[in-house]
Amino acid sequence: MTQSEVYNQLSSLLVPTSASHSRHRTTSEISDGLKRIRRLILTEGIPYEDGKASLRPAIWKLMLRIDSLHAEDYLRYVAMGPSEVSTKIKNDTFRTLATDTQFKGKVKEDMLIRLLEAFVWKNHGSERDGLPFTYVQGMNVLSAPFLYTMPSQLEAFACFSTFIEKCCPLYVQPTLTGVHRGLKLLDRCLKIVDTELYDHLRSKNLSAELYAFPSVMTLCACTPPLDAVLRLWDTRSPSRSFLLAFGVHLNILCVIAQLILMKNELMESPSPMKILRTFPPLDVKRVIDITLVLVGEIPEELYRELVAHPFAS
Template sequence: MAPVLILPPALCLSPYGSALHEKPSNLINSSTTQLSSQQQNKMFRRSTTNLTTIRLNSEENIPLNGSTNKQTTENKYKSSKSQSSSSSGNLRQRSITWTKNNIITPALSSAHLRKTFSQQNDKLPNTFEEILNTTHRTEREVKASLFKLRRMVLIEGLPEENLPKLDPSVQHLIRPTSLRSKIWKHFLGVYHVSANEYVHLIKKGKSCVYDKVRNDTFRTLATDKKFLERVNEEMLIRVLNAFAWKMKSSSTCGNQPITYVQGMNVLAAPFLFTMSEIDAFFSFATFIQTCCPLYVTPTLQGVHCGLKLLDQCLQILDPKLFNYLKSKNLTAEIYALSSVLTLCACTPPLEQVLKLWDFLLAYGVHLNILCVIAQLILIRDQLLEAQSPMKLLRTMPELNAKSVISLTVQLVQQIPDKLYDLLVRHPFDSSVENALKKKNQFT
């Protein structure tokens, strides 16, 4: 029996529910191999995912390579939530001042429930494979497993998988199911796919955006040999054209229709690299509709809101860097459009993009804004010394997912709650645009 996911209509804007509003705890810097129950409960301030799945399992068993030992970060970046003097410009030299405002309320307020939850967590399976193949009988068991799955992605990361090179003639036919594809589908709530529906959409022929799709697909990750060995252009065209038909008949975001926009080809690429074509189509469609529908409206409303939020967050996190870039007339609209629109998928290498997406799909795509800021801070010294920083920003340095994630989970704790709420909602809530028009509300 396949697992079933039912979300109340109010939560369908986001597969994460209101858990999106909770800031991931800085667990990645833990030097211990075992997490205490207090650390586990700090992952979210509250747990309101509202899943009603009765089974959370995988139809196939995938052998895992490597161990599941906790990894500690090599990035020792530390920062402060308190106001700093103008002389302390180097954000990396600051330290966190912990106050009671920093402490995250445990997910369950009742001591009895916390104890029960902790005991239940101790009995849960301890590997990705075991979690995916476990039968869950209650909603609480599902929540606990998803909670643990997210925590494992954050601390351990998914094990390396050697995906085979595929001959172009069979790329769309043969696709071994990877562990990553299963994890992504669980985070997105994609438990059912329909070959009949996908074939029906393909048979409709060329959509009204077909020419736009063809203008973009041939250059999708064109320099990445591993991608080209597993994904051909025809697969991209079919998925994107079928998606255009699906959106034309079923979905809008507010008053703006969801349609094909430039950059969507790059968003589809990681799904096709990781999954079979049918799984990739339904996962990609769910991802766009639930995680970031405002990113693909004709006006790119969510993207532009994200760029404004990036500027506001950078001004809070690193005023010196923000002011320097501003003095060079560089705003996020100029240097970060591609990184925000594609969730950093435009920054090579692809294997690092996949690791970053593990984190974003686990905790929310809104965190990509802070991931972009993390990349800026990692090259902060070069930017401040450069006479023309745009030359550095035009092609971002190669992505290092571990360093970016490590820094992001530290930066997130310093964002004011009101600003973080807008950050969470900007990919799918059109009211954020009006809220951002209020000036000086966070600084």
């Protein structure tokens, strides 16, 4: 299928025909449309027109179920100014994707600060499903793809807030509970899918906590290039956000896929941590292909733990 054909098919699914627009679509019709969109994204990817993935913002909002925007609320949060964690936010925002000139050319630091401060005020003094939300390390990087992708800061804020609160709430708790669970699961999964590599890293006293923390905490958004990260995030499960198409939990297997791509170099190195300090540029197609194979190699019980770890207590 050509890029143009994919674009036309996705456009027709995103923008209802005049006939369907004249009536409310049923839950079944909406569900069927979402399945068709997910299938197209998985098999063909989001098409590029004039060098841009122009459908990405609409698709991300659809996958996150963003059906309305509340400009008054966002402006009210912004008007509240610096929060009690303002210093912590500013200690991180200036270095967000610092080496990515494309990102820096579009997303200024004040945009990051504004969105993150607004998120803190939105959740100030309240809990969602028994969980409090404030700013924690790594949220600056998680917000970056949304600010880069969305046409407006309002849309970026709506998508980021929903993503954090619904898709990976345990990743942004003060103790980073979900991140640490993910790192332990990474070790367990690696031991199953590539025992040789796991044993080699353990022989050097290397656990996922030591080498994979940034990749797990930021859902690979810390690994350039940003365009590849966006493609990795594009592909959502019927219930949640490949990583906005099949689930945040798959990021653990995406990190393992990157390790497998580095395996020869890691196995030959007497000091593999020197290699692991900086992951190579993200080869998104190979990473996704390997990840889909790894899914079938994880025992069912362990996979259930993997699925649940970003949000289940």
